[in-house]
Structures are given as structure tokens and as C-alpha cells.
Amino acid sequence: MLHYIIQVVAFQLFFLIIYDLFLKKETFFNWNRAYLLITAIMPLILPFIKVPSFKNILSQDYIINLPEIFIGSASQHPVNPIPLEGIILKQQSFWSWELLFYLGTGIATCIFIFKLIKLLKLLFKNPKCKYGNVFIVSVLKSDMAFSFFNYIFLGALLNKTNRDTVLKHEMVHVKQKHTLDLLFFELLRIAFWFNPLTYIYQNRIMSLHEYIADAQVVKNQNKNQYYQNLLSQVFDTKNISFINPFFKQSLIKKRIIMLQKSKSKQVKLFKYALLIPMLIAMLVYTSCMETNPATTIGNTSNEEIQQKTPLITKVKALKHQIEIQGDVNEAEERGLKLLLDAVKGEGFNQALVKDIQDYTTKGSQTDLTKKIAEVFKQIQVQGDINENEDLEIKKLLVFTSDNGFEDPFFADIIKHLDVPFGIIDQVPVFPGCEDLTVEEQKKCMSKNIAMHINKNFNTKLADSLNLKGKQRINVIFKISVDGDVVGVRSRSEHPELEKEAIRVVKTLPRFKPGEHKGKQVNVPYSLPIIFQGSDVQNKKEDTVLLNEVPLNKDVAIAHLDEVPNFESCDNALSNEEKKACLDKGITTHVSKHFNTKLAHKLGLNGKQRIHVIFKIDEHGRVIDIRSRAAHPELEAEAIRVVKLLPKMIPGKVDGKQVVVPYSLPIIFQV
Template identity: 45%
Template sequence: MVQYIIQIIAFQVFFLLVYDVFLKRETFFNWNRFYLIGTSVLSLILPFVKVTAFKELVPKDYIVTLPEVFIGNKTVSNAEIVLPEVEITKQAFSWNLETLFYLGVVIASLLFVFKIVHILLLIYKNPKRWKGNVLLVELINSTSAFSFFHYVFLGANLKEEEQKVIIKHELVHVTQKHTLDLLFFEIQRIVFWFNPLVYMYQTRIRSLHEFIADQEALKTQNKSDYYQNLLSQVFDTQNVSFVNAFFKKSLIKKRIIMLSKSKSKQIVKFKYALLIPVVFGILVYTSSNAQENINKTETQELTFEQLVEKYYQEFLDMKAEGIANYHEAKRERKDKYVLSRDEHAKSNAYIKYSYKSIMLNPNPNKEKINKEFVLYREKVIKNLKNYKEYLAWKKTDEAKEIWENNIENGVLRLVVDDLDNLTSEEKNKYNKKKELLSKDVFFTQLMMTDVNGRRIFAYFNPNEFSSANKTDDTKAALINNPSVNVGFDVVEQPPMFEGCETLSREEQRKCTSEAITKHILKNFSTDLAGDLGLTGRQKIATVFKIDKEGNIIDVKVRAPHPRLEEEAKRVIKSLPKMIPGKQKGETVVVPYSLPIIFQVADSTDKKLAQQESIMIDEVEVPFYVIEQPPMSKDCETLASIEEQRKCTSDAITKHILENFSADLAGDLGLTGRQTIRVMFKINKEGDIEGVVARAPHPRLEEEAKRVIKSLPKMIPGKQKGKTVVVPYSLPIIFEVADKTDDKPSNNKIKHEEVPNKNQDIEVPYSHIEQPPMSKECKMLNSAEEQRKCTSQAVQKHVAKNFNTNLAGDLGLLGRQTIITMFKIDEKGRIVNIKARAPHPKLEEEAIRVIKSLPKMIPGKQKGKRVVVPFSLPIVFEVKESPNAIISYLTTENSNSKKDVEKQDSKEVPLVALDESPIYPGCNVTSSSDKLKECFKNSLANFISKEFGKNLPKNIDSELEPRQKILAMFKIDKTGYIESIRVRAKHPELEKEAIRVLKALPKMTPGKHKGVTVIVPYSVPIMYELGEKKN
């Protein structure tokens, strides 16, 4: 609404400017009358007019958003990033623009009614007589004269000769219906009471009415007598804005001037053609992006049901127009826990659309399936929630579980009620997901959100996250993944520095971004913010353009202090000349935005930073991700890092069990399950420091601190060859028997779950000492091997027995996930099976398959049989064909035949590998970094050369101009390619990618610490139309 009003005012300014400058002084009064009325109407309707052809005339200003440059000491851990919470609070009633608008409308309406009543009273109280089609109203004791519709009001004190002249004048107003013009603007004054231009329009139209009437009256009267009549009157008119008054002091002079003016020449009428370019320019504006803002505002004014119907009609229109990728219209941000009102409406509309599509276009070959799908969809549609119900549902456990289980692209998920106050259950989930994140290279991030979706906490896998290099003690650059807008994707050839041109397009963007960041860090005066007395986080927003010659132009800066703005401009302008960007083969101007962030610490901040060990020259690396973990001296002789890590963890646990007073909790009167959370650090000398404990009782906290502080000195941890501080967290759990129990007290303490022997015991599969196992795994030596063997046996059973055609038969497409949970009891039987899937039939099938698992050897903890819970996600990838492709994901990372055969195989990513796999022809160098670079380049060249040869000739018509294929594979211990996984928007692209990767030559396998290992690798393949090989 505000956007609409602003446009009306802007358009009226242009129209009135043309009138006052070019047309006002001309004697074409009727033309001017139609101009004022017409342009007033145009200003009201033009904001709604959108001409598609004009939209293309407006150039798009594609802006590249660079990653922020961070200057100063970043006081947040590089592994955890917290985005600020947006709080929405209900406020008491307060004056706002909408309230003020309606109040003005009410007051203006009351004034209008008052004027109408005043005129009606004049008609009612004064004598009247008809003269032709005009009703003359004689105003007693008055010299006023004016008209309103067919009423002509004449003062009784006017002379008879004057009355005759006035009647002729007012008859012109009546016959030409001038009152309608004034009422039109009077209504506008009510609605747009705040718009001064409406008042200006009404003033000008009133003047024109008098000029027109004077011009007509002079045809039957002497001009000098008419002048005398105007000048000799007592100016006593009625103050009503929508009547035509004969005697109005402010108009007398203008009327005499216009009467004395000679008639304008006909050639002057060409001035009215000025309206054409003005209207054309306005149409170009309204047809461009400004129109989109109005449409967005309009959707906010619709009810939720109207919004759903609007999007449903759009889906139908897209289908009718034959738009192949209409599925894109229903895409929603899957990383968002709570969708916006608009996004939820679009989702509901698509569900309704897909249901109607099946009803209108049933598959005659699958009548039974169609009926089941229709019944299922009818149930879904009946349960569709409006936005208020949707927000309430999002706070339920069901909604949380569905979102958390939808894992994509290696991002784990967790929904909590309050990020600042996690429950014990939420903490347990968080710790388990963090542990999985650190151990499994497949998972790269943990995303947390509250139930309102207003705050996100992202925990990155430290193996994947790299801090920026520090240039000195006072400078650091934090290079995040840039927030990319449309321009970054659209500009085909981005501007770049010399030296970056030999890289791929994505690498060119990254190279240029890093070069700009490096330039700013090197040249920006880091002491300036401190000298200006600024402290804390200071942000400088910079916008600039790289012109067609590669020069920096149009630098604009906004900062908390003018000196910072000047410094930022100086540094940006000093950027070296670049190679200009190109679009469709032509050099173009490319706008960039670059946030520069200062972190200026005052003395208090520095003390706090020292107390919390968050310092620039001291790095903390979590225990489960550090390259060389701190260890007990007894563990030093072990061969592998994992063995040393496990040995140290077991040594700490053993120390606690031996030294903690197990009777303390009972002495304090505590019963049942008691948890103590302990956090401490192993410093660079191997000593224990920074011990913090939280427990149900202060005495338990003291005891926990005492025991942890008594840990023996350790060999410190190392990261990249340097000793570092290593944080460690440890839950100590008590199970205290009730003293009223007849059985003897048997309090137990453990750093993980410790069951009460008086109740059914359950121990998670990943923590149990002796896991339940398939009978074929009994002969294996270690518990870890038995665990892997059993997990693989369960997977093999599911893959063999699951009906892989079911999902396709149900009409489901794309990635489908079934979450199954069950328990293996003390007798090895499968019990308590639960399943959740996108369709009830899939849930039934999953339960059937799990129930058919053979009886196992039960698990044991401390020599006793226990119940072991087990979870198994079953993931379908269903293509357009009815046959579904099933893959299974478990808590163990093994899902291929070769993994089953090589249970002791170790996987090391290329970035962490000591000796890279050697691509044929790359063995001319012995440098590890050069071998890796040669491997990457050779692989990229092979794929670029081979990809597209076997694609169908007509596939280009089915694809967007640019397609991205994500490919993952492993190089096994013999140098062959295995475990190929591919994801693309078209099955033919996936098929082609698999073919190319299978054709890769055998390589020399990679090694880590002298041992041959499996090397997982992922590579994005960018395919553009026209790149197929013949």
C-alpha cells in the first residue's frame, strides 16, 4: 500500500510539473481540463499496469556479494557460529501509519458531509424558482453567487443586471457539469487527504472552470463591462471547495489576466504530446522490478486460504502453458524448520495440485495404486493446516522428528525448545550428533534451531572448516562462504585479478575474493577504530563497481565514523586493475558489495578473553578431531591415533571409577539417576586446567573437580605439529539405589549410561561392551569387528528382502526416507519395531522386513545380557521409472560389498592424506602437494574430455542452460574406482557421470602414515548446453 501511494504522488508530481511549465498559460482551457482529469486518473491506474516488453528494457544490476573481511580478534570460536535471535514481542496499542491514515479519512469524510449538509440547508431555507433546466436559489441578505449541479445560488442583494451576467456565467458550469470534476477531486481529498498534490489539482481545475465560463460569457457581453462587474463586487462567497463561485477574491486577478490574453495559436497544441514520453517512462518503471514489490505487498493482504488458491491457480496455469520445470515453483527452503506464511501456502497449493492431477489423469495400468494414492492424498488434504495450526504443529515432537530425520548433503539436524536452556535429553542428542560429526567425514555440519525457527546454531565439522591465516597479532581474516545473490550466478565471466584466469570459473571467483580480502587486510589501518575510541564489533558496508576496463569506480561506503568511511574508500580505490567481467562475450560493469568488520577489544574485553583462553596466539582443538590427541603415558606405544584416543579415554574413565566416592550421592540423600557434567582442558604442558562441573549438589561438584584435578600429567596434544590446548567433556552418571529397598545398596558410577539392575537394562548399540551379533559374526576376534559384521548383516538382509518397487508403485518420486527403530532383547529376538515413512505402505513393508530378521546372539554389558536399541534409516532414490533404487544408511559407515569384505579398511580424505593417489603421468614429481594438484587437474581434464559423449542428442531441450552434477567415489587400496554415487537433476546426466567415472584409469593407491588406505573424493561436474561431444 505504501509503495502504491508513493508511486501515485511521484507520478502526479511529473504530470503537474508538465502542466505548470508548458500548459498552464495557454488558452486551450478545455484541453487543460481534460489533461488534469486524465492525468489524475492515470496516476491512480498506472501503478497497476505492467507491460512485459518494457520490463526487458530495464537493465538488471547484478551485484556480487563478497565474503566479509574480518579485522581484529574474533571472539567467537571458529567451530561454532551463532546467529542472533529475532524476538517478536506483542506491544500495547500505539499510533502507527495505518491508524493515522484511517483517522485522516474519517475527519475528511466528516468535513465533506458537513459541506453537503450546508448546501442542502441553503436549498431548503431559501426561496427557489425554475428557469429552464436550472433551479435558482435566492440567498437572502447575500451578494454570493455560485453553482452546484443544476442549482444556481444568487444573492438577493445583487442588482438585476448583475444577476443576468452571473446566470449566463453559471449556466456554463451547469451545462458542462463542472461540479462532477470538483467532486472527483473532493473524493480524492478524502482518500488521499495527506497528499498536497490532490489539493493542487483541485485548485487548478477550479481556475480552469472559471476561465471556461468567462470565455463563454464574453461571447454575449462587452469585455470592459464584464471586467467592471468582477471588480465592483463585495467578495462574500461561500467557502465550499466543490462549488463554482462567481466572486472569489483569489481568482479575480487570474480571470482578468486570462480574459485579456490573446488566444493561443493552434501549433501550441503539440505541447500536449509531452504527455506521451512521460507516460512511456512511467510504464517502463512500473513494468520493471518496482512492480514486483507491489505484488509482494498484495500477497500479504490476502487471507491464507486466498493465498493457497492463488498459488494453486499458478500451478494450473504453468501446467497449461507447458512449463516443464513447474516443480521448481513448489520448492521450499529445506534448511528452514519453520516456513514463512507464503512458503507454507505454496506447499499446501502444490499438495492440492498433485492430488487433482492424479484425479484428472489416472494411470489405467495401475488402477489399484491410483485408488490407494488418491485415498492417501485425500487424507493428507483433509489434514492440511492453516498457518496458525502449522506453527502450533511445528512445536510438537512429531514435527521435530520429521525435520531431524531429513538429512541432506551431510547436514545433521536438531530442534530444541530453547537454545539457551537445553534439556538433558536435548543435550544428549546434541553430544551424540557432535560425536558423529567428528567421526564421520560424510557429515559436515550440525544445524540447530529453536521451535520458532528464529535462531540457528551451526556447528561445523572442524575437519572441513579452515580458519583464515593470521597476518600478525592484530589482523585476521575470517573467510566464510559468500552469501551469493543472483548476479554471482548470472555473470558468466566474473572480473578477476591477473593470475586467476587459468583457473575454473568457481576457482576464479574464489581467487578474486581472496585477493580482495588479502589486499584489505594488508592495507587497512587496523589501529584506526581504536584511535577513534570505538570498541566492540564495528561494521563497514562498501559497494563498488568494476567497470569495462577493470577499474574500480563508484565506491560508496557507510560506517560508524567518517574517518572509517574515508579509510575504506582509500583502500578499495587502491585495488589493482582487474580483468573485466563478461556477459555473453561482451565486457560489462559488475557491482560488488563487501562488508568489512572490525572487532575492537577494550581492556575489559581483553581480560575476559584471557580468562576464557580465547586468544589469537592460542588455539583450542576438540579431543575427537585433533590430529595427535593428548594421551596417557601408558598409551604412547600404541600404533594408531584412534587406539591412542580410545586408550586415553578409557584411562580417564578408569581413574574416575577408582577415585570417585561412590557412596557420596547416597550420603547426601540422593536416589535414582544422577548426572554430573564435567569439562576441563589439557594444556600445552599436559596438565589439567579449567575444570568446571555441574551437578545436582555442590558436594558432588567438589568431588568431581577433586578427582579430575588428580588426573596424572599427560603427553599434550598436537595440531599441525604444534602443541595445543585440548578441551574435554565428560558426563559422570550415578545410579543410586533407594535405601528403602530390601536389597543391598549397589551404587554404580560410570562416565556413560549406567543401568539399575533392578530394572530392564538397555545399552545403546554403539556403546555396548559385547554387541548383539549375527551368528555368522561369532568367530570374529574383536567386539568392533563383530559390531561392523552385524550391522552389515542387517543391511544385507534389508536390501535383499525389501520390495524395491513399492515406492515407485505408490507414485512416489525422488529421495524417500524410512526411519526404523527396534530392539534386540536378552534372548536375541527382534522386538518393539517402529517405522516412519512418507506412506503407510512403506511403513508396513519396513516393519515386515525387520520382523523377518533372524534371531541373534544377545548383547552383554558387564557380563550380563541386556536389551540393545537399534535404529536403521532406509533411503530410497526413486527415478522416473517405477523401479526404486534402495540404499541404506546406518550408524556405521559401510554400504558396499567391498566395505563388507574389507572391515579393517581405513578411509582418509585427500586433504588429510600424507601420500596422494597418483594419477598415471603424475609420478614425475615427488612433492606431496604437487602430486595432489596433478591428481585434481588430471581428473578434471579427463572428466571434461569424456563427459557428454554418450548423452542423447535431444537432451538439451530438457535441460536448463547450466547443470551441476555432484559425484562422489572412492579410490580403493588397489587403485581402482569404487562406491560411485552421483546426484543430478536428470537421470541421463547421472548415467553419463557414472560411465565417465568408471572409465577412470587405475591409479597408484594413496597412503597415510605409511599404510595404504581408501581415499574418498567428491567432484562437482558443471555441464553447459552445447558441450556434448560428438
């Protein structure tokens, strides 16, 4: 909430600066009116607008990764921490910033109602007469003049000349519905009573209303006479809120100055184009402001800084490019094979050196081959690689190499390797959850970690640190090859909360470690904890904040009660068995229907990777199929084959059918 308010105030401030510097002195009064209304509303909605093209992030936790189909061999998978459900820790207290907000809103509402009642009294206590579509209220013993909706209030003490001029002026306010503008800002003042910019906006729009009305009246009246009418009433004014007063002392001078100004040239309308880059900048900010907690946690240690050599930086860039692509073509795969041979030192002869030199000097290159070439060039510049650089290269190649986990060359780095949840054979298991299915083990683990945090977290920190509201703590840790919780890091607004989160997570019991290819491996986790300060009321303590599942939208596998499956699969099977049945069925289907003669027709050799994504909708139909490959005809063939999949039994959450996204890598071996 606080972040939203800061964004609203910041956006309004930028818009007002543009108005005061470039637009305020122009005579495009109606354009300025539109600008003020639009830029007062836009900051309220901009924080909720997310433009996907500005933040092109696809959550890997939201896609079920099917095993690769072999017409071939293994592929690279990005390492992503497994997100656990958020945890909320709360304390009770009477006073809060939220209470202050509602108190201020209540007072502002009372003031608005008081002013409205005061206006209604004027309306009902004074005589009225109809004049066309408006009502003229003659205010007894007064010389005030203002309008409110279709009512024009004119003091009985106004002389006839002034009365006629004022009537024409107020008719403009009525016809252009200026009261709606003022009421909008009055309501905005109630909701944002603490924001001074709201009052500035209202002041600017009131001035504009007067400029607009003045400009309309002087078209049919002598300007000098109109000036005299304004000046004659300077020392006899009335001020009523959220109405359009004719005689307002603070505005008289400004109105006369604006009447004397020459009409602005049409070319100056281009000033309003300044709104476009400002909008784009704000949309970029609101679209990119959310970051993945797991990527922003903790401080970088000295050891990590020392390890960021030029070669390690280039290896990580290479790894990142593979993760972006999801697949590699024949030339890219050849480059990775050369890198493996070079690091292994097997057959390191003149022929290998020549192959590497030819590869790095090749003219036509993809982004990935360029990054592979940069790694080769950096190794050549250095002449040697240190232990940390060797470790980083091996961490990359173990996933891109055939049978990497069985290769003795990588044996020394398995214990240092973080294996992504998407490909791990057996996830770590919380003590006591061993005899459950894989899906039940995940739920059991999340539940027990939440209970452990709630039980052991020192909630008295809120009082000692004088914390109010929600305090978010992001924690990352690993479950090591021995089942221990290691590498615990945290990030929060307060150092004491970081220390407490680390202390509590370190007291987690020893897990049964994760396994991949028969070897125990490290598995990274991310854990968001929401520590509730003392200002939240009427909520149960020690409550786990569970993720809401949006029905009729794409639903992640972790939220599914029943995964999609073929009608031929036994409905009595567990979710894990249903998933295995679906995997097997899709593999058989693709292998059977894929046109393998396509390779000869296109003159292809070696492995051809095709990456397909699709959804199984709430009716069990395969929809939104997209593919990516080195050749357009391979993409078209993959889409054709996936479209032939039969209608399935849809996934369910709480008994309701939902849409489930899938990712399917196909390796086409020629």
C-alpha cells in the first residue's frame, strides 16, 4: 500500500511539473483542462498496469516440464529455486498507520458533508427562478456569485450590469459541467487527504475554469468593461469550496493577465506530446518494479566477488543464453562439445586447436555461438583457468553433455551442483513425509516448514524494533547432499529481521537429500516470510499465507488437485502416476506421428531441438500451441503433431476444471 501511494504521489508530481513549466501559461484552456483531469486519474491506475513486452519474464514454476522425447539425447535446464508458500507472523495492537488513514478519511468526509449541507441551506432558504435549463438562486443580503451544477447563485446586492456579466460567466461553467471536475477533486481529497498535490490539482483546475469562462464571455463583450467588473468586486468577495466563484480575490489578477495574453500558436500544441515519453517511462517502471525475491537476497560475499573473473562472467552469460533459448542447434551443440573436449584435455592436439580456431572465426554466428567463441577467446587470452573457473565451466557442461551425471569427469562438482526442480528425480523430503507420494511430500514439506517458522520466530521483535505493518523477509537456502540446510541468506528492510530469519531457518531438521541420476545433489529453495508488525487487528496468530489459485486461468502444477490425463489412464492413480501416464502417452504419440523423413527433405544432420509449449484447457482440449526450432518446417511439424493429441480429462482445483500450461522439448535425431 505504501509503495502504491509513493508511486501515485511521484507520478502526479511529474505531471504537475510538466504542466507548470510548459503548459500553464498557454491559452489552450480546454486542452489544459483535459490534461489535468487525465493526469490526476492516470497515477491511480498506472501502478496496476503491467506491459508484458516491458517485462518479458516467464515463470518457470508456472510450467510443467515434460521429459524430453528421444528421437535423441539430454538438454540444458535452468536452475530455479523452488518457491515455498509465504508465511505470515502477526502481533496485535490498537494503534496503526491504517487507523490513522481511516481517521483522516473520516474527518475529510465530515468536512465535505458539512460544506455540502451549508450549500444546500443556501439553496433552500433563498428564492429561485428558472432561466432556460438552469435555476437562478437569489441570495438575500449578499453579493456572492457562483455556480453549482445547474444552479447559479447570485447575490441580491449585485447591480444590474454586474449581474448580467456574472450570469453569462456562470452559464459557461454550467454548460461545460465544471462542477463535476471540482467534485472529482473533492472526492480525491477525501481518499488522499494526506497528499498535498491533490489540493494543488484542484487549485489549478479552478483557475482554468475561470480562464475558460472569461475567454467565452469576452468574445461578446468589451474587455475593458469586463476588467472593471472584476476589479470593482476585489474587496468584497466570498469563498465557497467546490463551487465556481466569480469573485475570488486570489484569482482576479491572474484572470486579467490571462485575458490580456495573445492566443497561443497552434504549433505549441506539440508540448502535449511530452506526455507520451512520460507515460512510457512510467509504464516501464510499473512493469519492471517487481523482482523475484530469490534474485535479490543477501549481500554478495568477498569470496563471490573474487570469483567474478572475466572468464566466469562469460561462462555465466553463455549459460544464461542457453536458458533463454531452451534449445541449441547443430552448430551451437558442436561448440559446446569442443568446449567440453578442451576442458577435459582429451585428444587435445593440433586438430582440436584448429577446430576451435575455425569455430571462433566463423562469420555467420548466432548469439549462443558468439558467447561460446567469447569463452574460447578468454581462455586463450588467459592461457590457463583457475579452480573456480574450472568449476563454473563444469557446472554448465554437466547439463549439456550426454550422460553428464554418470561421467567421472564431473564427479568432483556434483556435490557443488544445484539441480533444478524441473529435472530432479527425487526432491528433498522433510522428516516424517517419506512414505507419501511426491505431490504429498511437497505439501507436507511446505506445511512443516511453515509450522516450524511460526513456532520459532521471535515475534517480540516487532515491539523491540518498533515495527509497524507488514515486513517482508526473503530467504534463500539449499538442502545439501547430506540433507543439511546450508547457504542461508536473507534480505529485509531491517538487519535484525534478516538475522532472525537466518537463525530460524538454520534450526530446520535434517532432510532426506534430493537425488538425481542416482546421486545426491544440492537443491535450492526460496522462502518469502511476511512478518506482521503490531498494527494488524482481528487476525489469527501464526497463520500461513497460502497462494490463491486463480480459476479459469493458467494454473501451476503445485496448485492442482488433479493433473490432466488421458482417458485411458486409470482415474484411481495418484497425481504422480497420472503425470507419468500422460508423459508416456505424449511421448508415444509424438514418436508415432512425427514425420522423420523431414530430415532428408531439408538436408538436416545431427540433433535438431524443437521446443513446444501448449495448454490443456478446462475442456481437456490442447490449445495455444507454439514451437521454436532451427527450421520453420520443424516448427510446423511439431505443431501439427501436438494438435493431433486426443481430448483429455482436464486438470482440477477444488473440483473446478482449469487451464494447465505445458512445455515439451523434442530432440529430433537425424
